[in-house]
Amino acid sequence: MRRRAQTDSDLIARVRAGDQDxxxxxxxxxxxxxxxxxxxxxxxxxxxxxxxxxxxxRAILHVRQLHPLKTRSLYPWLHAVAMNLITDFIRRxxxxxxxxxxxxxxxxxxSYIEQIANGSPPPDQVLHRKEVQETIRAAIASLPEAQAxxxxxxxxxxxxxxxMAEAMGRSEGAVKSLLHRAIxxxxxxxxxxxxxxxxxxxxxxxxxxxxxxxxxx
Amino acid sequence: MSIDSLSRYIDDLLNAEEPDARSYVAGLPGGGRELLPxxxxxxxxxxxxxxxxxxxxxANQSQERARKxxxxxxxxxxxxxxx
Numbered sequence: 001m002r003r004r005a006q007t008d009s010d011l012i013a014r015v016r017a018g019d020q021d022x023x024x025x026x027x028x029x030x031x032x033x034x035x036x037x038x039x040x041x042x043x044x045x046x047x048x049x050x051x052x053x054x055x056x057x058r059a060i061l062h063v064r065q066l067h068p069l070k071t072r073s074l075y076p077w078l079h080a081v082a083m084n085l086i087t088d089f090i091r092r093x094x095x096x097x098x099x100x101x102x103x104x105x106x107x108x109x110x111s112y113i114e115q116i117a118n119g120s121p122p123p124d125q126v127l128h129r130k131e132v133q134e135t136i137r138a139a140i141a142s143l144p145e146a147q148a149x150x151x152x153x154x155x156x157x158x159x160x161x162x163x164m165a166e167a168m169g170r171s172e173g174a175v176k177s178l179l180h181r182a183i184x185x186x187x188x189x190x191x192x193x194x195x196x197x198x199x200x201x202x203x204x205x206x207x208x209x210x211x212x213x214x215x216x217x
Numbered sequence: 218m219s220i221d222s223l224s225r226y227i228d229d230l231l232n233a234e235e236p237d238a239r240s241y242v243a244g245l246p247g248g249g250r251e252l253l254p255x256x257x258x259x260x261x262x263x264x265x266x267x268x269x270x271x272x273x274x275x276a277n278q279s280q281e282r283a284r285k286x287x288x289x290x291x292x293x294x295x296x297x298x299x300x
Contacts, residue, residue, distance in 0.1 A: 018291045020284050027280045032271045039269055049272065053279035060286045109261065116238055116257035127264040136265040155266050158231050161224060179227075180220045180255070187258040 008074040012066050027056060030074065033156045034082050040137050040152065041086045051089065055082045075157035076167035079149075105131045109190050139189045147182035154179055219245060219252045226256050230263045 006025060014022035034055050038048035058081050059066070059074075066077060112126050126132055140151055146168075153159045153167065164179075165172045222241045229236040238256040242249020 015287065018287070020287065023283055023287055024280060027283055031276050031279055035271050035276070036266055036269045040266070045272065049275040049279070053275075053282055056279060056283045057286050060283060060290060063290075113254055113257035113261060116253070116260060124264055127261060128268050133265045133268060136262060137269075140262070151262065154227060155231070155263055160228075176220050176224050180223055183223065183255045183258050183262075186262060187254055190258065190261075 007072065009072070012063065012074065015060070016063055023060070026074065030078055031056065033075065033158075034078055036156055037079060037082055037152055038086055040140050040156075041083075042089055043134075043137065043141070047089055051082055051085045054085055058085075073157060073159055073163055075159060076153065076163075079152065079157060105129075105135050106190060108132065109135060113187070113190075135190065136186075139186050142189065143182055143185055146178060147185060150175065150179045151182050151186070219249070219255075222249070222252060223255055223259065227259050227263070230260060 006022075008026070008029075011022045011026050015026065031052050034052040035048050038051035039045060042048055042051070055078055059078060066074070108126050108129075109132060127136075140148055143151065149168070150164065153164050157163075159167070161172050161175050161179075164170075164175045168175060170178070222245065226236055226238070226241045238253055238260070241256060242252050245252060
């Protein structure tokens with residue numbers, strides 16, 4: 001794992017003493033990750049910013065509880081706070097799911113994955129397209145909870161396997177296995193066939209919704 | 218073992234290296250044909266998550282809000298470091 005110039009524990013101690021600069025460093029380190037976590041879960045940029053900002057406010061209000069840290073990284077604690085807020089958001093409104101899954105996007109993604117697997121130079125531009133990001137976002141959001149957490153801890157939290165094991169209360173082998181399963185699931189869900197199934201489910205849901213509107217008129 | 222290879226590959230991705238997926242499957246049964254698509258999927262997830270853009274203005278607003286909250290907490294009866 002990358003070595004952090006200033007550890008989270010040091011920064012938290014400074015924040016507890018009222019050091020605004022230390023707070024800025026923590027905010028710069030974690031706000032983007034919390035935003036992305038909320039964006040993956042909610043699919044809304046506006047809501048994701050609200051969640052990330054509120055998470056920091058709650059962290060400051062409870063900063064006394066952050067010492068000593070269970071892990072070297074503050075990320076698991078912030079992740080848990082953000083997830084509570086995200087759950088509240090999901091309860092209050094319906095969250096967009098699978099909206100952008102389509103055959104073309106999935107085919108592009110599969111082509112990208114096959115090219116890497118074949119050793120070709122990866123054309124990463126495809127991953128910067130909104131539709132592709134949305135497809136991957138929806139696939140992560142639809143993972144079983146533990147698998148989704150493992151992906152988000154690893155890729156957004158940039159946590160090591162050991163840190164994840166501590167945070168999740170599992171052995172390192174179990175965490176590696178969980179992450180492996182998550183990637184297998186994602187590989188399957190990003191396939192064009194899975195996209196077709198998701199699209200047909202979405203169309204079916206929309207059809208049922210339209211029928212129910214007709215009945216209530 | 219493929220689970221360990223995947224884990225090492227993700228470590229290298231997170232350390233901003235440009236890992237060649239094929240070097241992680243050397244010596245695995247069947248040439249690691251089943252593992253390669255998983256490494257590629259991990260790479261796609263990594264880049265897609267990294268590429269999500271964060272609105273700087275909203276981030277700055279949040280930073281200001283956090284500073285203000287810290288000031289309020291420090292000025293309240295029980296500061297953040299006090300019991």
